[in-house]
Amino acid sequence: MLKVIxxxxxxxxxxxxxxxxxSNFSKxxxxxxxxxxxxxxxxxxxxxxxxxxxxxxxxSAQSSSLNLPxxxxxxxxxxxxxxxxxxxxxxxxxxxxxNEGENFPSFGIGHFIWxxxxxxxxYTESFxxxxxxxxxxxxxxxxxxxxxxxxxxxTSRTAFLAAQQDNNLIELRTILTTHMELQTDxxxxxxxxxxxxxxxxxxxxxxxxxxxKFINLANxxxxxxxxxxxxYINFKGEGTNPSERYQGQGWGLLQVLQGMPTxxxxxxxxxxxxxxxxxxxxxxxxxxxxxEQRWMEGWNKRLLTYLPTTTQARIGVAx
Numbered sequence: 371m372l373k374v375i376x377x378x379x380x381x382x383x384x385x386x387x388x389x390x391x392x393s394n395f396s397k398x399x400x401x402x403x404x405x406x407x408x409x410x411x412x413x414x415x416x417x418x419x420x421x422x423x424x425x426x427x428x429x430s431a432q433s434s435s436l437n438l439p440x441x442x443x444x445x446x447x448x449x450x451x452x453x454x455x456x457x458x459x460x461x462x463x464x465x466x467x468x469n470e471g472e473n474f475p476s477f478g479i480g481h482f483i484w485x486x487x488x489x490x491x492x493y494t495e496s497f498x499x500x501x502x503x504x505x506x507x508x509x510x511x512x513x514x515x516x517x518x519x520x521x522x523x524x525t526s527r528t529a530f531l532a533a534q535q536d537n538n539l540i541e542l543r544t545i546l547t548t549h550m551e552l553q554t555d556x557x558x559x560x561x562x563x564x565x566x567x568x569x570x571x572x573x574x575x576x577x578x579x580x581x582x583k584f585i586n587l588a589n590x591x592x593x594x595x596x597x598x599x600x601x602y603i604n605f606k607g608e609g610t611n612p613s614e615r616y617q618g619q620g621w622g623l624l625q626v627l628q629g630m631p632t633x634x635x636x637x638x639x640x641x642x643x644x645x646x647x648x649x650x651x652x653x654x655x656x657x658x659x660x661x662e663q664r665w666m667e668g669w670n671k672r673l674l675t676y677l678p679t680t681t682q683a684r685i686g687v688a689x
Contacts, residue, residue, distance in 0.1 A: 398672040401487055438588045438596065445593045450554030454479040456672045466539050468527045468574065471661065475522060475530055478546050479553045480604045487521040492613040497522075503556045509549060513540050527638055561600045564608050568624045571610045576628075583627045583637065590638040598641055598676035602626065605672065606649070616655035621648050642673050649673075 371468040448613065451460070457479060458464030468475040474483055477497050484497035498520040505511050514523075533539055545555070565584050569577045588596045602623055607614055609622020619625070629644035630637070649669050656662040 385621070411670070422547050437444045437585060439592045441593055441596065445553065446554060446555055446558070447551070448478060449558075449593065449597050449600060450550055452597060453554070453557060453604060454550065454673060455600060456482040456605070456675065462543060462547050463534075466534070468524075468530045470527070471664075472527075475524065475527075477542070480557050484522040485505075486525065487519070492611075492615075494607060494611055494614070500553065500556050503559070504545075504549060506554055509668050510540065512541050516544075524600065557604050558600060561596075561603055561664055564599070564603050564623060567608050567610055568627070571624065576592055579632060580624070583630055583632075586634075587627075587641050594676055594678050595638050595641075598638060601672075601676070602645065616652055616657070619651060619655055621652040638676060645673050646670055 385461035436662055454460050456477075458467075458481070465479070466475070466477055467481070473491060474485055474489070474493075476483055478500060480500075481602045482497075482500050483491075483493055483495050485491065485495045501511055501515065501520060524533065565581065568580060568584075574582055584599070588599055607622040609620045609624030609626070611620075611622070614620055614622065626641060626645045626648050628638045649666065652660045653666055
């Protein structure tokens with residue numbers, strides 16, 4: 371049934387205009403489903419984001435039936451701080467950044483990707499969805515962003531870096547600094563339906579195993595297990611986008627879960643090991659021109675934050 375719904379949404383969205391507000395747009399949409407679908411065409415992906423926002427209850431029954439731990443307000447705040455540390459080393463200036471070697475800038479505590487109009491890349495764009503999420507929560511979006519139809523206006527990294535102290539980027543950094551809790555909510559909303567998305571892309575015979583690994587990990591050493599899932603999805607995606615592949619192999623949550631042993635008493639440690647192997651394979655498969663080996667040390671350090679300090683000490687992780 372899930373695949374039928376997704377197919378219907380895909381066909382329904384083909385005639386939509388990206389990021390234009392439909393006349394029947396309702397503020398009741400809570401945007402918990404903004405990331406339920408992956409598409410290797412970024413324009414179609416944007417259409418699907420809007421359509422799913424208009425139908426927030428489509429998949430909530432599956433999500434609510436899972437035996438997942440509930441995070442306290444303190445744990446949610448901690449999770450957001452961890453992600454901000456992972457992505458930005460907790461530096462506010464990093465909330466608007468364009469990394470060397472990338473063809474696009476990234477924004478916010480989750481380094482949400484933002485493309486120019488018409489830009490096509492293999493990675494899923496997410497910053498316009500965050501802006502729409504924040505707008506529906508009552509946050510005023512700058513007029514210059516609305517004027518670009520939610521598309522980033524800088525034509526190069528050089529132009530972007532030169533504009534860091536311009537009023538537009540100062541205004542955007544202020545909004546992102548002020549509303550970090552909404553960005554955390556947005557990241558968690560992606561997690562809320564990650565399992566449905568993953569299960570919809572794997573054979574029926576594999577679904578129960580993947581589901582069991584997901585739930586066991588979420589309940590492992592709370593809140594670290596659920597932090598690992600939420601952060602990895604924000605970090606490398608669900609693994610269901612067919613364009614996010616090197617030599618036919620992905621690097622998202624699905625691929626990491628598939629690499630874990632079926633029966634384990636240490637799901638969190640096994641998740642970290644599988645993620646390290648998955649990302650090492652990505653680097654090996656990546657085009658040479660991307661020089662992805664330069665990021666591997668930082669990626670591995672990030673993965674080790676999923677482990678509680680006591681576990682890091684037990685397995686001999688250097689601090």
